[in-house]
Amino acid sequence: MPDTAYAGLLVIGDPHLEGRQPGFRKDDYPEVILGKLKWCLDYAANYRLLPAIVGDLFDKPRDNPNWMLGRLFDLLAGEVIGLYGNHDVHYNPELTEHDSFSLLVKAGRIKLLSADSPWRGAIGGRPVVVGGASYRQPIPSRIDPLETNAAAGPPLGIWLTHHDINMPGYDEGWIKPHEIDGVELVVNGHIHRRLESVQAGKTLWVTPGNISRRARSDATRVHVPAVLHVEVTADSFTLSHVTIPHQPYGEVFYEAVIAETTDSGSSAFVTGLAELQSRRTASGAGLMEFLERNLSQFEPPVADEIMNLAMEVTANVQGESGNRVV
Numbered sequence: 132m133p134d135t136a137y138a139g140l141l142v143i144g145d146p147h148l149e150g151r152q153p154g155f156r157k158d159d160y161p162e163v164i165l166g167k168l169k170w171c172l173d174y175a176a177n178y179r180l181l182p183a184i185v186g187d188l189f190d191k192p193r194d195n196p197n198w199m200l201g202r203l204f205d206l207l208a209g210e211v212i213g214l215y216g217n218h219d220v221h222y223n224p225e226l227t228e229h230d231s232f233s234l235l236v237k238a239g240r241i242k243l244l245s246a247d248s249p250w251r252g253a254i255g256g257r258p259v260v261v262g263g264a265s266y267r268q269p270i271p272s273r274i275d276p277l278e279t280n281a282a283a284g285p286p287l288g289i290w291l292t293h294h295d296i297n298m299p300g301y302d303e304g305w306i307k308p309h310e311i312d313g314v315e316l317v318v319n320g321h322i323h324r325r326l327e328s329v330q331a332g333k334t335l336w337v338t339p340g341n342i343s344r345r346a347r348s349d350a351t352r353v354h355v356p357a358v359l360h361v362e363v364t365a366d367s368f369t370l371s372h373v374t375i376p377h378q379p380y381g382e383v384f385y386e387a388v389i390a391e392t393t394d395s396g397s398s399a400f401v402t403g404l405a406e407l408q409s410r411r412t413a414s415g416a417g418l419m420e421f422l423e424r425n426l427s428q429f430e431p432p433v434a435d436e437i438m439n440l441a442m443e444v445t446a447n448v449q450g451e452s453g454n455r456v457v
């Protein structure tokens with residue numbers, strides 16, 4: 132599809148593809164998330180939108196199963212732009228040839244955006260520049276007025292980021308939304324909840340949240356997986372959050388069992404262990420929380436030994452997860 136046909140962008144937040152079941156998910160996570168990505172790409176094609184992935188395409192930077200990479204090569208058949216996030220890189224913050232994400236870039240399946248290499252083209256009949264800063268890459272305070280076509284007017288500047296931005300409802304951010312000269316819209320990944328947008332001078336900062344639900348938490352319970360549809364208009368743009376078909380929270384996460392087992396003695400402890408075993412989450416999620424709440428009833432040497440064993444077995448399945456933001 133020639134880029135002149137684009138009507139807008141579709142910004143896809145943090146897919147976190149993974150070949151295993153994360154945490155307390157009880158559905159077929161690898162297939163479900165690939166299915167969501169496919170839904171997003173189909174939606175983009177239907178509405179003539181350029182798909183843009185704002186980082187954390189993968190949950191684990193390496194050792195992703197071949198079948199999943201193969202499916203991605205098929206899925207990312209059209210033009211797709213994007214960033215890498217902290218989960219896409221093993222040695223923060225550099226992307227190396229050992230990281231799965233680099234394969235997709237090398238094969239031309241994803242155009243990696245950077246300050247030096249933005250996407251340029253026409254969207255909605257206007258010149259548009261889409262730049263980007265991957266994890267830990269600097270966010271510029273201005274972009275150069277690139278080629279200015281007197282007839283078409285100055286380009287619409289859009290910037291994508293994967294950063295800890297200080298937004299309402301997320302106080303761990305260390306970057307304050309600020310005006311970027313030449314940029315009207317910044318869309319940030321990394322933060323998995325949808326947050327209120329912030330207008331900083333002429334620059335609007337938007338946090339759409341991710342398309343997958345990773346952690347079993349109150350924030351995830353209320354999060355509606357959605358993508359951001361950016362429609363470019365003659366003199367500006369409009370934004371809408373498009374809900375991705377998804378199952379109810381209760382059908383994708385196991386219920387918490389911890390609270391039921393904290394009160395009384397060793398029989399509750401054993402019952403709780405039996406429940407954890409029956410769930411058998413692939414990552415051992417819940418085990419450490421359970422032990423922390425229950426080990427005080429044992430003599431310290433016994434408690435220490437149990438904890439050491441638990442850490443040994445879960446270290447093998449947790450892998451390198453980087454900073455997890457929910």
Ligand SMILES: [Mn+2]
Nearest residue numbers: 145187216321
């Ligand atoms: Mn993420």
